[in-house]
Amino acid sequence: MIIIASRKEVAQLAGVSEATVSRVLNGVGPIKEETRLRVLEAADRLGYTPSALARSFARRRSGNLGVVMPYLPKARIFSAYYFSEILSGIGSKALESKYDLLMLFREPGGSMDYMNLFRTQKVDACIILGARDDGGERQAIQQLSEGNHPYCLINQYFEGEAFHVMDADHVDGSYQAVRHLTEQGFRKIAFLNGPSQYSNSRDRLKGYAQALNEAGIALDESLLFEGNFSRKSGYAAAELIARQLDRIEAVFAANDRMAIGLQQGLRALGISEERMPAFVGYDDSEAAELCTPPLTSVRVPFYELGCLAAEHVLHRLDASESEDESEMNTVLHRQLSTRLVIRASSLHRN
Amino acid sequence: MIIIASRKEVAQLAGVSEATVSRVLNGVGPIKEETRLRVLEAADRLGYTPSALARSFARRRSGNLGVVMPYLPKARIFSAYYFSEILSGIGSKALESKYDLLMLFREPGGSMDYMNLFRTQKVDACIILGARDDGGERQAIQQLSEGNHPYCLINQYFEGEAFHVMDADHVDGSYQAVRHLTEQGFRKIAFLNGPSQYSNSRDRLKGYAQALNEAGIALDESLLFEGNFSRKSGYAAAELIARQLDRIEAVFAANDRMAIGLQQGLRALGISEERMPAFVGYDDSEAAELCTPPLTSVRVPFYELGCLAAEHVLHRLDASESEDESEMNTVLHRQLSTRLVIRASSLHRN
Numbered sequence: 258m259i260i261i262a263s264r265k266e267v268a269q270l271a272g273v274s275e276a277t278v279s280r281v282l283n284g285v286g287p288i289k290e291e292t293r294l295r296v297l298e299a300a301d302r303l304g305y306t307p308s309a310l311a312r313s314f315a316r317r318r319s320g321n322l323g324v325v326m327p328y329l330p331k332a333r334i335f336s337a338y339y340f341s342e343i344l345s346g347i348g349s350k351a352l353e354s355k356y357d358l359l360m361l362f363r364e365p366g367g368s369m370d371y372m373n374l375f376r377t378q379k380v381d382a383c384i385i386l387g388a389r390d391d392g393g394e395r396q397a398i399q400q401l402s403e404g405n406h407p408y409c410l411i412n413q414y415f416e417g418e419a420f421h422v423m424d425a426d427h428v429d430g431s432y433q434a435v436r437h438l439t440e441q442g443f444r445k446i447a448f449l450n451g452p453s454q455y456s457n458s459r460d461r462l463k464g465y466a467q468a469l470n471e472a473g474i475a476l477d478e479s480l481l482f483e484g485n486f487s488r489k490s491g492y493a494a495a496e497l498i499a500r501q502l503d504r505i506e507a508v509f510a511a512n513d514r515m516a517i518g519l520q521q522g523l524r525a526l527g528i529s530e531e532r533m534p535a536f537v538g539y540d541d542s543e544a545a546e547l548c549t550p551p552l553t554s555v556r557v558p559f560y561e562l563g564c565l566a567a568e569h570v571l572h573r574l575d576a577s578e579s580e581d582e583s584e585m586n587t588v589l590h591r592q593l594s595t596r597l598v599i600r601a602s603s604l605h606r607n
Numbered sequence: 608m609i610i611i612a613s614r615k616e617v618a619q620l621a622g623v624s625e626a627t628v629s630r631v632l633n634g635v636g637p638i639k640e641e642t643r644l645r646v647l648e649a650a651d652r653l654g655y656t657p658s659a660l661a662r663s664f665a666r667r668r669s670g671n672l673g674v675v676m677p678y679l680p681k682a683r684i685f686s687a688y689y690f691s692e693i694l695s696g697i698g699s700k701a702l703e704s705k706y707d708l709l710m711l712f713r714e715p716g717g718s719m720d721y722m723n724l725f726r727t728q729k730v731d732a733c734i735i736l737g738a739r740d741d742g743g744e745r746q747a748i749q750q751l752s753e754g755n756h757p758y759c760l761i762n763q764y765f766e767g768e769a770f771h772v773m774d775a776d777h778v779d780g781s782y783q784a785v786r787h788l789t790e791q792g793f794r795k796i797a798f799l800n801g802p803s804q805y806s807n808s809r810d811r812l813k814g815y816a817q818a819l820n821e822a823g824i825a826l827d828e829s830l831l832f833e834g835n836f837s838r839k840s841g842y843a844a845a846e847l848i849a850r851q852l853d854r855i856e857a858v859f860a861a862n863d864r865m866a867i868g869l870q871q872g873l874r875a876l877g878i879s880e881e882r883m884p885a886f887v888g889y890d891d892s893e894a895a896e897l898c899t900p901p902l903t904s905v906r907v908p909f910y911e912l913g914c915l916a917a918e919h920v921l922h923r924l925d926a927s928e929s930e931d932e933s934e935m936n937t938v939l940h941r942q943l944s945t946r947l948v949i950r951a952s953s954l955h956r957n
Binding site: 320321326328333334335336338340341342344345346348351352357358359360361362379543544547548549560 | 670671676678682683684685686688690691692694695696698701702707708709710711712729893894897898899910
């Protein structure tokens, strides 16, 4: 509808046929660059603005930076420190570059056909959060890589693949956390990790094992527990951990929510403060600082991960437009450093 | 490009010209409904999928639910409890209805041309967060209303306008908060409010004044302070409030962040715990429960506000498609109730 209005006038001013005006604005068929510019200039001069869709279609651009979110139907996903910080970082860069953020929610139980996001021009670039290491996901990202689309994973890598990844050093983060505990003389250190489909869970396990090994402590499988990063899963783990509290001296949890849930669960089971193990969380969320006792935690620069991932994909988008091949062929795999923040929860009481 | 691929085949199957196929898929020009359906059916049968943009263009649909966000360049906007809860609510409904969420950031210092979002088909419906009562904003929303577009404001109304609004009862929330303080015998109650361009700030002032009035306490202008909802602004207010601490017995703050910032600021100024006033915050964020002492606060159902606003605009979108006029002409102005949650921070120490 928008095109009908004054297509004729644009055609007259540009000295071309109306069909040519349509072809230019729809991005259809081979058009001489000179003709294309003449039409666009005429359209511009006449204040003739086709709809954003028509315009995007012509430019093959949506103006949207996609952010793929995990399927967590019952969780208040934007309220999780992890996502909110990363999104704040991505959002700040989108704002600077005048992109709108398109949040794409994964369907239940599935990987997403990422190629389709580009094929159907829903997004010009995309950032993938919460990817898990399974076959479908791996293949979907391989396709993006082969298609040379501007994409970036955050906080997840795939062994053996040269994918674009912005990550943090979780091996070292966990190593610092557990070394802090062994240095104080704790030897029975339980580990409440996240699901092993996440590379960050596997990295944390490595760091945990490394710190134990250095302290001459054998890894005891019966001290390994798994949650899903929710407070609820930490609360549920309390039951299992309470049974072994005569020997567990400290607990390292893969995020603050699980650590806090676990503490709450232990309290609900009637465990007194004196019998509580030492606690180290992970993420260094606001809650870590506010809870009682304040929670020792590993600081992860999530906001920066979001900023850098957004910068990376927007930069690659520019490179693809200017056909800068060397830029396009450079694969990003960066790890930002993590840092232990010591508070009262992890300190030996003597 | 996408259209060229097999347009010819679609035309043959539908028994129309290729130009007609294009007209149907571009939504251009008058087309008999019967012809339109025949073309769409043929396209469907041939598995001929034009790009999402072309498809949207044809249907005049983007598949996006827009969320207008305030311009807060330095704030980690997704990390604020207020926004993260509302977005979680909106997101859950978008997920259910298979809409993608398009986050639109306001430009610095300006209202947004909302009509343009619809004119350019960036969104099919939109929810407006953080609107302020100024001339430009009011006019932009008036245009949306006149155009009968599916939109909804959250937590903001405009006096004298029949805009679509999902709000909470902030008069009553504040009344409950301040009555809780007066009932304990506090008479000098400072109020750290938000900016007065927000209807929720003006509503809170009404509730504050009403509770004082009922307790026979005159409103004292020198006890009114203003922040901008950030922790920093609460921290800054500590300076002013500390000067009057010999007479201020309690502080009511318009959100938890400011209340917590204010407490931190007072501590940084060397105010001892015994000299601390009683505190009531607002929002009942996670932080209220976790901080020390736990903060009495007013619970606002932000998540539900987000759900209901999303449901409302998606419902109106359906109504506009089925041309259900009575549905389209019904203006929503709903207020959900708020509830005081009492914790240690506000209790009289005797």
